[in-house]
Amino acid sequence: METVKKEKLIDFFETMVKIRIFEITVERNFTMGNIYGTAHLAIGQEAVAVGSIRAIKDSDLITSTHRGHAHCIAKGADLNIMMAEIFGRATGYCKGKGGSMHIADFEKGNLGANGIVGGSIGIATGAALAIKKKKSGQIILCFFGDGAVNQGIFHESLNMAAIWNLPVIYICENNQYGMGTNIKKVIKNKNISDRSRAYCIEGLTIDGNDVLEIYNTITKTAEIVREQCIPYFIECVTYRLRGHSIRDSQRYRPKDEAKNWQKFCPIEKFKKYLLDSNLITEKKIKEIENNAGKQVEDAVKFALSSPLPDISKVTEDIYA
Amino acid sequence: MRELSYSESIRECLRQVMLSDERVFIIGEEIGPYGGSFGVTVGLIDEFGSDRVMDTPISEQAIIGIAIGASLLDLRPVVEIMFSDFLMLAFEQISNQAAKIRYMFGGKASVPMVIRTPVGGGIGLAAQHSQSIEALFLHMPGLKIVMPSTSYDAKGLLYGAIKDNNPVIFFEHKLAYQTKGHVPEELYEIPLGKADIKKQGNDITVVATSYMVHKALRVSEKLLKEGISLEVIDPRTIKPLDIESIVESVKKTNRVVLIEEACYTGGFTCYLAAEIVKHAFDYLDAPILRITGLDCSIPYEHNLENAVIPSEKRIEQGIRSLLDR
Numbered sequence: 001m002e003t004v005k006k007e008k009l010i011d012f013f014e015t016m017v018k019i020r021i022f023e024i025t026v027e028r029n030f031t032m033g034n035i036y037g038t039a040h041l042a043i044g045q046e047a048v049a050v051g052s053i054r055a056i057k058d059s060d061l062i063t064s065t066h067r068g069h070a071h072c073i074a075k076g077a078d079l080n081i082m083m084a085e086i087f088g089r090a091t092g093y094c095k096g097k098g099g100s101m102h103i104a105d106f107e108k109g110n111l112g113a114n115g116i117v118g119g120s121i122g123i124a125t126g127a128a129l130a131i132k133k134k135k136s137g138q139i140i141l142c143f144f145g146d147g148a149v150n151q152g153i154f155h156e157s158l159n160m161a162a163i164w165n166l167p168v169i170y171i172c173e174n175n176q177y178g179m180g181t182n183i184k185k186v187i188k189n190k191n192i193s194d195r196s197r198a199y200c201i202e203g204l205t206i207d208g209n210d211v212l213e214i215y216n217t218i219t220k221t222a223e224i225v226r227e228q229c230i231p232y233f234i235e236c237v238t239y240r241l242r243g244h245s246i247r248d249s250q251r252y253r254p255k256d257e258a259k260n261w262q263k264f265c266p267i268e269k270f271k272k273y274l275l276d277s278n279l280i281t282e283k284k285i286k287e288i289e290n291n292a293g294k295q296v297e298d299a300v301k302f303a304l305s306s307p308l309p310d311i312s313k314v315t316e317d318i319y320a
Numbered sequence: 321m322r323e324l325s326y327s328e329s330i331r332e333c334l335r336q337v338m339l340s341d342e343r344v345f346i347i348g349e350e351i352g353p354y355g356g357s358f359g360v361t362v363g364l365i366d367e368f369g370s371d372r373v374m375d376t377p378i379s380e381q382a383i384i385g386i387a388i389g390a391s392l393l394d395l396r397p398v399v400e401i402m403f404s405d406f407l408m409l410a411f412e413q414i415s416n417q418a419a420k421i422r423y424m425f426g427g428k429a430s431v432p433m434v435i436r437t438p439v440g441g442g443i444g445l446a447a448q449h450s451q452s453i454e455a456l457f458l459h460m461p462g463l464k465i466v467m468p469s470t471s472y473d474a475k476g477l478l479y480g481a482i483k484d485n486n487p488v489i490f491f492e493h494k495l496a497y498q499t500k501g502h503v504p505e506e507l508y509e510i511p512l513g514k515a516d517i518k519k520q521g522n523d524i525t526v527v528a529t530s531y532m533v534h535k536a537l538r539v540s541e542k543l544l545k546e547g548i549s550l551e552v553i554d555p556r557t558i559k560p561l562d563i564e565s566i567v568e569s570v571k572k573t574n575r576v577v578l579i580e581e582a583c584y585t586g587g588f589t590c591y592l593a594a595e596i597v598k599h600a601f602d603y604l605d606a607p608i609l610r611i612t613g614l615d616c617s618i619p620y621e622h623n624l625e626n627a628v629i630p631s632e633k634r635i636e637q638g639i640r641s642l643l644d645r
Contacts, residue, residue: 063389092426093425093426093428094424094425094426094428095426095427096426097423097424097426098424098425098426102424102425104424104425104428104429106392106428106429111389111392111429112421112424112425112429114417115416116412116416116417119412119413119416119417121382121385122381122382122384122385122386122388122389122413122417123385123386123388123389123392123417124389125382125385125386125389126385126386126387126388126389126390126391126392126397127389127390127392127393128389129386129389129390130389130390130392130393130394130395131393133345133371133390133395134393134395152381153381153382153385153412153413156377156379156381156382156385157382157385157386159377159379159382160376160377160379160382160386163377316427317422317423317426317427318422318423318461318462319422319462319464319485319486320422320427320430320432320485320486
């Protein structure tokens with residue numbers, strides 16, 4: 001594996017920081033009553049989105065989940081338009097009709113978040129089929145959580161991707177919880193990646209809080225998937241530092257559990273690596289944080305100053 | 321004039337569309353060498369190969385999911401689901417994904433796919449292979465629902481459905497497959513949302529869907545001998561619904577009978593009756609009569625099955641009862 005260039009590493013850090021600040025800002029605005037519905041935050045899982053999406057080409061595709069802000073930002077979404085959607089504004093990605101769980105950005109190759117656990121696994125597999133039929137040379141990353149691997153469509157889709165040799169990387173973000181249920185209660189496998197091997201799909205389990213490990217693994221995997229036109233499965237073991245949604249009071253988990261995992265925060269971990277390797281200075285870190293903070297604050301300003309959706313248009317966009 | 325069976329006309333449409341549009345492919349269980357459970361796709365795999373006639377595992381949910389994903393990248397999948405009862409296995413993908421994607425994404429995506437599926441009873445396949453479940457999908461904004469009754473309509477409507485940029489469920493009645501009728505050789509489109517008057521008449525408007533159209537036409541022939549003239553209308557697509565054509569007929573005849581094979585409670589004709597009341601209340605000289613399947617699963621034994629599904633006898637009796645009002 002080639003050494004990753006310094007600019008790339010800085011970009012990983014910048015993007016993870018941007019996601020973290022975006023998520024914290026969404027959380028704060030929900031508490032302040034600025035956000036009407038709900039949102040599922042990816043705080044603690046930034047490395048998965050950034051490490052994997054930075055390892056593919058801009059022209060490649062992704063499908064996302066209800067916990068989709070990180071994927072969306074890493075794939076190049078406009079923060080203003082994203083925030084506007086979460087605030088339910090007419091200027092948002094879905095004109096205020098989708099909200100946090102349904103942001104899609106086709107121009108950037110994001111085929112959409114999904115409110116149904118496992119709901120996008122078939123869609124990603126079908127997009128991979130289309131890629132293969134068109135011989136476009138793309139690949140698709142299909143993100144889903146640990147909860148999704150107990151859904152029927154997970155098994156049906158992996159089987160079809162295997163028999164038809166489809167260019168898709170299934171990325172399971174194992175954040176330990178399907179809503180409030182610890183994964184150990186509902187999955188007997190030690191590693192979720194064992195399940196992919198049941199369908200003759202190569203599967204790996206890696207540290208989902210190590211952005212470099214993810215980047216290197218997906219880079220290597222993407223090459224195989226693109227060249228050999230076969231599916232692959234990567235389980236990224238991570239931890240959801242916040243509740244299931246911003247409405248979750250987290251009665252189900254030990255109070256110190258999240259605190260302990262905080263030690264493995266992907267951003268802190270990577271920051272330490274960059275500092276220890278003299279790849280970044282404290283000053284540069286501050287600058288990155290301030291810059292990201294400003295971008296997110298601008299996004300909030302954009303959202304707040306954007307018009308609410310026109311009620312007379314509520315029944316538009318049902319049919320093409 | 322050239323005649324084709326309903327299944328031949330569907331096959332001819334698939335073949336002609338696949339020849340003219342390389343984005344179109346068909347996908348489903350046993351549609352390749354087997355030729356489809358009802359033989360509709362016989363021979364297509366020989367002509368187009370397994371890349372465009374894709375046999376799948378028995379995995380309805382992922383079949384639909386995969387078709388959605390392919391359609392998002394501008395392909396035009398035509399799915400065959402072996403029996404419409406099996407749509408239940410894919411209900412999530414059809415209702416939460418295919419139907420809602422365009423709206424949820426603020427109009428930024430479309431899902432141009434067709435789900436072809438045999439519907440209805442009449443051949444002794446019992447409860448899990450015979451139900452008429454189209455009304456379930458009426459509740460899903462974003463879907464279109466097509467129910468052709470004749471060979472001619474099947475070909476034209478299927479082309480209309482494939483050209484449409486929305487997810488379309490195309491219900492093919494099992495008893496219609498062997499019916500024959502005139503079908504032009506060239507590809508032609510019947511736009512979705514246009515009813516067809518199958519027989520003009522003056523005394524009573526009869527709106528029937530799918531195979532019930534054939535039963536209504538047979539009853540109308542019988543009654544005509546007694547001088548009773550029925551106007552038989554086939555909506556052809558129940559969503560979008562051409563309510564104007566139906567209302568126009570009701571305003572002429574002042575009496576209306578609605579016939580569908582599905583269960584009595586919550587069927588398509590409940591909605592249709594409400595629409596007729598809304599648009600033509602003052603023109604009605606008698607209550608709207610609905611003749612439907614019983615609120616019962618479809619039983620196996622022939623006589624039991626006939627008792628649940630509207631028979632010609634039941635249709636005739638119903639229509640006669642309305643004449644006396």
